[in-house]
Amino acid sequence: MSVKEAHGAGPALLPAAVARxxxxxxxxxxxxADAPIDGVAASIAGACxxxxxxxxxxxxxxxxQPMTEFAASIMATVLPALTTHPAASTPSD
Structure with missing residues (x-):
């Protein structure tokens, strides 16, 4: 019997909750809208x-590292993937 089966818990719960x-x-x-939700959730959970x-x-x-600095560094890493970036302009012919 696995730990998940025995206790109804497991490491997949955290990234799933962050993704939700x-x-x-x-x-x-x-x-x-196009943010890589699963990748960001896995990055946050993995760091934790x-x-x-x-x-x-x-x-x-x-x-x-103090917890506040740790949390800030993780968010500084993943925040660019979550924010909207202006559309890249294409050069005119």
């Missing part, structure tokens, strides 16, 4: 999973 949130924001117009893993692996006293 981003899709809601997309419908509201705050996220670009790595941070949690390192804390569990090394212990809570292992130095890590």
């Amino acid at each position: 949130f981003l899709e809601h924001e997309q419908r509201a117009g705050t996220v670009a 999973y790595l941070r949690a893993f390192l804390e569990q692996f090394y212990g809570p006293d292992h130095p890590q």
Whole structure:
């Protein structure tokens, strides 16, 4: 029996929840219509999973970037993929 079967949970829940949130924001117009929702959700979740893993692996006293700086750096990384960019102009013939 898998952990998911035993407990009804698993690592796929976080990126799925982030994707649902981003899709809601997309419908509201705050996220670009062509934004790569699944990729952004996986990036955010992956960064969070790595941070949690390192804390569990090394212990809570292992130095890590403060949480506010960590969150800001992740958002600075993924935000360009979520925002609307002006259409590229094509050169005139």
